[in-house]
Amino acid sequence: QVQLVESGGGLVQPGGSLRLSCAGSGTIFSIYVMGWYRQAPGKQRELVAAITSGGGTDYADSVKGRFTISRDNAKNTVYLQMNSLKPKDTDVYFCNANLRNVLKFWGKGTQVTVSS
DSSP states (O other), rough: OOOEEEOOOEEEEEOEEEEEEEEEEEOOGGGEEEEEEEEESSSSSSSEEEEEESSSEEEEEETTTEEEEEGGGGEEEEEEEEEEGGEEEEOEEEEEEETTTTTTOOOOEEEEEEOO
8 A cells, every 4th residue: 555645745935836745555556546636615626737657747737737746666655746825725635646547545634825
């Protein structure tokens, strides 16, 4: 199994930047598709960005051009660089590891708040 721990969340002003990190352990990290999701109170969890084992990426339309997902397999870590942050980006962000859409593991989440 994979254990995931997110970090890097916090309070930032509109237009600012944050970088989230997700550190994984417990299995072969490099074979998983890694993703970042976010969820606001009372709403469904939303896929923000994903990156395959080969480095291919996909983004939600709402974050394209502002967010960048990357991974460092040697460090068992996936990152989400968030620029030009907006108040609507305020959410709890969760890290996900996905193996062939059969095995899925989640971190506990990290709070991102965008406010002046």
